[in-house]
Amino acid sequence: MALDHHRVQSVVAEIADEMRARTDRGEVAGYIPELSKVDPGQFGIAVADDQGFVIAAGDSETAFSVQSITKVFTLTLALGIAGDTLWRRVGREPSGSPFNSIVQLEFERGIPRNPFINAGAIAVTDLILSGHQPREALGEILRFIQFVADDPTIRIDEAVAASEQRTGERNRALAYYMKSFGIMENPVEYTLGVYFHHCAIAMTCRQLALAGRFLAYGGRQPSTGRTVVNPERARRINALMLTCGHYDGSGDFAYRVGLPGKSGVGGGILAIAPGQASIAVWSPGLDAAGNSHLGRIALELLTKRLGWSIF
Numbered sequence: 001m002a003l004d005h006h007r008v009q010s011v012v013a014e015i016a017d018e019m020r021a022r023t024d025r026g027e028v029a030g031y032i033p034e035l036s037k038v039d040p041g042q043f044g045i046a047v048a049d050d051q052g053f054v055i056a057a058g059d060s061e062t063a064f065s066v067q068s069i070t071k072v073f074t075l076t077l078a079l080g081i082a083g084d085t086l087w088r089r090v091g092r093e094p095s096g097s098p099f100n101s102i103v104q105l106e107f108e109r110g111i112p113r114n115p116f117i118n119a120g121a122i123a124v125t126d127l128i129l130s131g132h133q134p135r136e137a138l139g140e141i142l143r144f145i146q147f148v149a150d151d152p153t154i155r156i157d158e159a160v161a162a163s164e165q166r167t168g169e170r171n172r173a174l175a176y177y178m179k180s181f182g183i184m185e186n187p188v189e190y191t192l193g194v195y196f197h198h199c200a201i202a203m204t205c206r207q208l209a210l211a212g213r214f215l216a217y218g219g220r221q222p223s224t225g226r227t228v229v230n231p232e233r234a235r236r237i238n239a240l241m242l243t244c245g246h247y248d249g250s251g252d253f254a255y256r257v258g259l260p261g262k263s264g265v266g267g268g269i270l271a272i273a274p275g276q277a278s279i280a281v282w283s284p285g286l287d288a289a290g291n292s293h294l295g296r297i298a299l300e301l302l303t304k305r306l307g308w309s310i311f
């Protein structure tokens with residue numbers, strides 16, 4: 001269905017104004033030192049359609065650290081490599097626990113609950129790495145994101161990667177713990193190096209909204225017409241985003257926004273309105289579950305005002 005550009009433009013501009021005026025902005029992620037320096041007063045939004053048309057407002061051209069949003073792209077790549085055998089290493093159930101929790105790993109014998117919690121994304125990264133040098137695996141992830149966004153300028157923010165590499169004890173604990181169950185195939189530090197670097201990819205709202213379009217349009221990248229995944233796989237990735245994309249805030253996100261979404265601790269959220277649009281919002285302040293506070297509110301207003309929901 002073609003987007004009513006006029007209507008979307010006025011709603012997006014209205015929401016950006018409302019978000020600018022709000023004083024409740026959440027807390028910027030403090031556990032990655034480089035992210036704690038980001039100004040919480042920023043807000044951006046971009047909506048991309050199947051023609052590559054982008055409707056944007058606020059700080060939509062400012063690059064931010066996409067962090068866990070890359071887990072959507074690494075999952076897509078890993079499914080391309082391993083198909084459904086991926087599900088031997090990682091589950092498909094919501095965790096009901098924080099994104100960096102270790103508690104379920106012992107009960108579930110090192111198999112992470114889903115590919116979006118840190119443990120799951122580290123296991124997925126390990127699968128992408130199999131048999132390659134870390135630099136090659138990272139190059140493959142970055143090129144894939146550049147391809148789906150149709151933008152070769154997307155880069156890794158090396159300062160963010162180095163900052164997390166220095167302070168990533170929790171992720172190291174998760175990775176070594178999984179290794180003890182035989183889940184990790186590569187040297188743990190190699191897998192973590194690739195993981196920290198793909199989390200540090202920087203994108204603007206515009207680039208991220210464009211990158212999400214294959215999920216909104218049945219697996220096809222509309223600017224090139226190339227198939228990224230088949231429609232069934234796109235539907236399944238969307239299902240995982242809906243059920244697990246916001247960690248223990250996933251139920252609330254589905255309730256309020258009504259769309260599949262994936263958050264990152266950089267304050268970005270990618271949301272998919274199947275058949276209608278791919279949406280990216282960014283505001284660095286987070287809520288208690290580690291998801292963008294104003295980003296979620298903005299998406300709730302957007303879907304309410306435009307009547308977008310999968311339900």
Ligand code: DON
Nearest residue numbers: 067068099199263264265290
């Ligand atoms: O591994 C970490 O903790 C970060 N690189 C990514 C976590 C994240 O983005 C969780 N999302 N809300």
